[in-house]
Amino acid sequence: MPRRCRERNKAVRKGKSVCQGRQIYKVVETMPRRIEKSTPKADGYWMPAEFEPQKRIYMMWPVRQDNWRDGAKPAQRAFANVATVVSRFAEVVMLLASPEQYVNCRESLPPEIRVVEMTANDAWVRDCGPTFLVNGQGGLRACDWTFNAWGGLYDGLYFPWDQDDLAARKISELEGADSYRTEGFVLEGGSFHVDGEGTVLTTEMCLLSPGRNPQMAREEIEQMLCEYLNCEKVLWLTEGIDPDETNGHVDDVACFIRPGEVACVYAEDPDCPFYETSRRCYEELSRMTDAKGRRLKVHRVTATKQPVYLEEGFSVDRLPGTKPREAGNLCIASYLNFLIVNGGVIVPQYGDENDALALRQIQELFPEREAVGVYTREIVYGGGNIHCITQQVPGRPVY
Numbered sequence: 001m002p003r004r005c006r007e008r009n010k011a012v013r014k015g016k017s018v019c020q021g022r023q024i025y026k027v028v029e030t031m032p033r034r035i036e037k038s039t040p041k042a043d044g045y046w047m048p049a050e051f052e053p054q055k056r057i058y059m060m061w062p063v064r065q066d067n068w069r070d071g072a073k074p075a076q077r078a079f080a081n082v083a084t085v086v087s088r089f090a091e092v093v094m095l096l097a098s099p100e101q102y103v104n105c106r107e108s109l110p111p112e113i114r115v116v117e118m119t120a121n122d123a124w125v126r127d128c129g130p131t132f133l134v135n136g137q138g139g140l141r142a143c144d145w146t147f148n149a150w151g152g153l154y155d156g157l158y159f160p161w162d163q164d165d166l167a168a169r170k171i172s173e174l175e176g177a178d179s180y181r182t183e184g185f186v187l188e189g190g191s192f193h194v195d196g197e198g199t200v201l202t203t204e205m206c207l208l209s210p211g212r213n214p215q216m217a218r219e220e221i222e223q224m225l226c227e228y229l230n231c232e233k234v235l236w237l238t239e240g241i242d243p244d245e246t247n248g249h250v251d252d253v254a255c256f257i258r259p260g261e262v263a264c265v266y267a268e269d270p271d272c273p274f275y276e277t278s279r280r281c282y283e284e285l286s287r288m289t290d291a292k293g294r295r296l297k298v299h300r301v302t303a304t305k306q307p308v309y310l311e312e313g314f315s316v317d318r319l320p321g322t323k324p325r326e327a328g329n330l331c332i333a334s335y336l337n338f339l340i341v342n343g344g345v346i347v348p349q350y351g352d353e354n355d356a357l358a359l360r361q362i363q364e365l366f367p368e369r370e371a372v373g374v375y376t377r378e379i380v381y382g383g384g385n386i387h388c389i390t391q392q393v394p395g396r397p398v399y
Contacts, residue, residue, distance in 0.1 A: 032173050035141070035180050039227040045133040045141050046230030049196030049256055050340045053395030056091035057341060058171055059083055060123040060389070061105050061115075063098045066158070066319040067122060068382050078378040079123070080108045082346065082386055085372050087113055089344040090392075095120065095171075097163075116174070121149070121164040124384055126251070127188035128161075129391040130168035130179060133230070140394070142179040143228050144168035145187040150246050151211025152186070157245060157383070159321035175393060185224055186212045190249040190388055192225065195256040198232040198291030200225050205239040205248030212247075233291040237281050241265070241274045242332040245323075251387045252334040253281050257299070257365050260290060265336045266300035273330060274303050301335050301361050305353035308333035308380055325383075333377075337385035338362065340369070341392065348385050349373040 040046060059079065062068050068075040083092050092113045096105050097120040106115050120128070127150070130142035147165040149156035172179040192202040206212070207221055216224075222234045240248025254264045264282045267275040285298045308331040316325050335358035339346045345366050349355045355373065363371035379385055 032176055033178050034144075034169075035178050038180075040133050040141065040143070040180060041227045041230040043135070043141075044230075045135045045139065047131055047133050047143075047194050047196070048394045049194055049259075050392060051256070051258060052196055054090050054342055055393045055395045056093060057086050057339075058093050058095060058125050058129060058391045058393070059086075060095045060118075060120055060125045060167075061097060061101060062123040062382065063101055064122050064158075065317040066322045067316060067325065068378075069314060069316050074378040075123075075382055076104070076108060078374075078376055079389060082374050082376065082379075082389065083113055084110055085346055085374050086339065086341055086344075086390065088372075089342040093174075095125065095167075097121075097123070118167070118170055119163045120167055121158065121161050123382075124164075124190075124388050125167065125171075125391045126190045126384075126388045127246075128164035128167045129189060130172045130177070131189055131229070132175070132177065132393050134394050140175065140177045142168065142172040142175070142177045144172060144179045144181045145189075146182055146185055147188065148186050148211070150188065151209065154211035155209075155247070156211060157323045171391075180228060182224070182228060185216075187224075188246070188249070189391060190246065190251040190384075192229070193250055193255045194229055194231060195259055195290060197259050198230075199235060199256075200229055200231045200233070201235045201237070201250055201254060201256065201262070203237045203240045203248045203250050203253075205243060206246065206250070209247040231291065235285075235288050235290070237284055239277055239280070241277050241334065245332070245383050249388075252332055252337050252385075253278065254285060255336060255340075257340075260292070260294040261297045261299065263299045263301050263336060263362070263365055265303055265334050267303035269303075269305075272303050273307050274334075278303060299361075299365055301365075302354050302358050304333050304335070304350055307331075308350055308352075308377065310381060314381065325381075331380045332383075332385075333380050334385065335362065337387045339386050339390050339392075340366075341390075343369050345369050345371045346386050347371055347373045348376040348380070350377050350380070351375065 062075040095118040128147045133141045149161035191206045267278045310329045314327040
């Protein structure tokens with residue numbers, strides 16, 4: 001080995017920065033570690049609210065032909081549109097499940113969006129990716145929840161899900177963040193929201209479903225949420241509007257928009273398929289108080305005027321282990337599945353009569369941000385929306 005290489009390697013082992021000619025080698029003291037025998041709460045880490053500063057947004061490129069129609073091309077265009085708008089407000093990293101799609105993905109995105117190859121089973125980074133945590137002193141860590149495709153062998157949407165279950169660890173390492181693995185405790189990022197001040201919001205329909213953690217009582221699940229998100233109080237809505245796919249994820253029905261305030265989907269038309277559930281959620285939220293003792297201020301956001309169904313002629317490949325998607329299936333087209341990102345709010349649009357109304361309502365809820373609508377019907381056809389396909393890395397404010 002040349003002498004200069006031996007010297008550089010010695011310096012690397014000692015954790016020093018090395019200058020070799022014009023190249024500067026930035027040395028990482030240690031690789032990200034898996035933290036065992038502790039919890040974020042014990043270590044002083046917590047999940048900040050989505051409306052707090054963010055560093056970057058992760059997404060995953062859709063390719064599954066048993067979930068996305070027409071070779072996933074319409075969905076890829078929709079993902080690219082979302083990524084392009086989000087990149088106005090934060091750095092975006094697109095994770096690429098299929099190396100064969102690299103050139104197509106790279107050419108479909110603006111040059112400022114980074115593309116990174118990373119094996120995955122599908123494209124729902126909110127649910128299979130890490131939940132990032134901060135400690136108020138510049139530290140960043142992550143929760144690596146066990147992922148089982150929304151119900152495992154009981155009522156999950158596809159099999160296998162092994163690569164999705166590795167996504168959180170891989171993304172944590174990309175960020176250089178130590179992580180807490182909740183081996184055997186199933187949770188998805190879209191199943192809860194936090195206010196950053198000790199309160200977590202979720203649904204009984206999802207977290208108490210037999211496909212998640214049937215061995216655990218409600219009180220034990222609450223304890224896990226409080227320990228790993230570093231919260232003091234769990235607010236339970238009875239149900240969500242998506243019982244069949246996510247078992248009622250909360251990010252379709254309600255979210256914190258600032259401390260003490262939540263937005264909630266609300267249907268005025270009794271014929272709307274979400275009419276009863278949305279009103280029940282609104283009534284339940286209106287009676288709740290957060291971890292600080294504040295009674296929640298609840299803001300209504302309209303439902304779509306017309307329900308969204310999979311179109312006539314809609315078809316995807318049929319594969320064993322995948323829940324069929326067929327023409328006529330109801331889609332969960334909620335305006336609440338938006339992403340709050342730094343100075344913006346990225347809002348789903350469906351070509352519905354209420355698109356403009358929803359965008360206006362959400363803009364009024366966030367006067368300090370720019371509400372931007374993106375047409376996402378193709379993403380809804382795949383079973384999710386803007387919040388489902390994004391995952392934020394918080395900024396590192398020091399308090």
